[in-house]
Amino acid sequence: MSFATAGGTAPLRGVVVGAGALGPHWGYELHHSGDVVLAGWVDLLPERAAAAAAALGAHEVPVGADLAAMLDAVRPDFIVNVSPPVAHHAITLAALERGLHVLSEKPMAATLAQAADMIAAADRNERLLMVSQNRRYYPGLVAFRDTVAQLGALSNLTCQFFIAHRDDAAEFLLTFPDPLLLDMAIHLFDGARAITGADPLTVYCEASNPPWSWYDARRRMPRQHPLAGHVPRGGRFGADRAPRGHRYPRGMSQFEPGDVVRAAHPDTGDEMEGTYLAEAEPGERLEVDGEPVDTVWVELDDGETRKLALDGVRAV
Ligand SMILES: NC(=O)c1ccc[n+]([C@@H]2O[C@H](COP(=O)([O-])OP(=O)(O)OC[C@H]3O[C@@H](n4cnc5c(N)ncnc54)[C@H](O)[C@@H]3O)[C@@H](O)[C@H]2O)c1
Numbered sequence: 001m002s003f004a005t006a007g008g009t010a011p012l013r014g015v016v017v018g019a020g021a022l023g024p025h026w027g028y029e030l031h032h033s034g035d036v037v038l039a040g041w042v043d044l045l046p047e048r049a050a051a052a053a054a055a056l057g058a059h060e061v062p063v064g065a066d067l068a069a070m071l072d073a074v075r076p077d078f079i080v081n082v083s084p085p086v087a088h089h090a091i092t093l094a095a096l097e098r099g100l101h102v103l104s105e106k107p108m109a110a111t112l113a114q115a116a117d118m119i120a121a122a123d124r125n126e127r128l129l130m131v132s133q134n135r136r137y138y139p140g141l142v143a144f145r146d147t148v149a150q151l152g153a154l155s156n157l158t159c160q161f162f163i164a165h166r167d168d169a170a171e172f173l174l175t176f177p178d179p180l181l182l183d184m185a186i187h188l189f190d191g192a193r194a195i196t197g198a199d200p201l202t203v204y205c206e207a208s209n210p211p212w213s214w215y216d217a218r219r220r221m222p223r224q225h226p227l228a229g230h231v232p233r234g235g236r237f238g239a240d241r242a243p244r245g246h247r248y249p250r251g252m253s254q255f256e257p258g259d260v261v262r263a264a265h266p267d268t269g270d271e272m273e274g275t276y277l278a279e280a281e282p283g284e285r286l287e288v289d290g291e292p293v294d295t296v297w298v299e300l301d302d303g304e305t306r307k308l309a310l311d312g313v314r315a316v
Helices: 023-032 046-055 067-074 085-097 112-125 139-149 179-196
Strands: 012-017 036-042 078-081 101-104 129-131 204-207 223-226 260-264 271-275 295-299 305-309 313-315
Touching: 012 023, 012 067, 023 036, 023 046, 036 046, 036 067, 067 085, 078 085, 085 101, 085 112, 112 129, 139 179, 179 204
Parallel strands: 012 036, 012 078, 078 101, 101 129
Antiparallel strands: 204 223, 260 271, 260 313, 295 305
16 A cells, blocks of 8 residues: 655645544644644534634634535645544545545444445545554553563453443434444554554454443344454355345355344344355455455345445344
């Protein structure tokens, strides 16, 4: 992967997208850095961006709700994407396709398919796409990492993390599925990468919602999430570009042929069950005709064939 670097001696100009809980922290950094200029601020609620800019004393900074209009008017060098995860994909692509660099908040995207698309867009446009993993730089974690490194070979790493997102939660967390897992677990996951110095080959997760939870009751069933695009075991796969002659009963995913898998119906969100079919070597990223696969075909009860994100399908 390569990306263009911004040259010249003038400070780089950045637009912040998102003025919720975290956006003002990024706005502060841009406004007070001598190396960059806060060139604009976008939020679906522009009064938030205006208030955040005013709080910094940056009254002259243009604010608005329309990202494309702001980017075309201000023509910045980069954006900082501090929007909710479900918006990361569209905002990041809009910037990359205009030839802008992107500094984004974690989690990179709401789905694995979106993340792969964003990486492809960054490569295609030869622009930097950086995802902030600030917690690996926390002094406590750095000290722990350095201490562990002096102890000898590491064989096992465990961690526990608790946070009760409720009254003080960002708005998007209350509607985001599995908020601790999909929004916060990346901090622990990246912390594990920082401590071990290793990159994982496969990841999976089991999630459940306790009976006293204030989140949606529909989410209380135990679930498994294949989080990475690696296939943990060999098998046949109903992949995006598989021959259309394949008949898929109702759902499919990674794992071995004949495994019963479940996924959410693409329209209703209801659970559906089916049998898995396809091919890949253990531990390899799944590819069809040399292309990475992040979607699968599913044939619905009415006979219609639809696409599903690979990371939305799991073993029973
Ligand atoms: N690295 C960290 O330690 C850390 C800490 C907190 C939050 N975050 C991340 O920062 C991001 C934002 O979190 P937050 O707590 O500020 O959320 P938030 O819900 O408080 O604020 C999000 C803001 O984005 C705006 N918005 C929503 N969709 C938009 C769109 N399409 N275009 C423009 N603006 C849009 C909303 O109106 C809101 O003002 C999330 O990805 C979150 O995970 C990271």
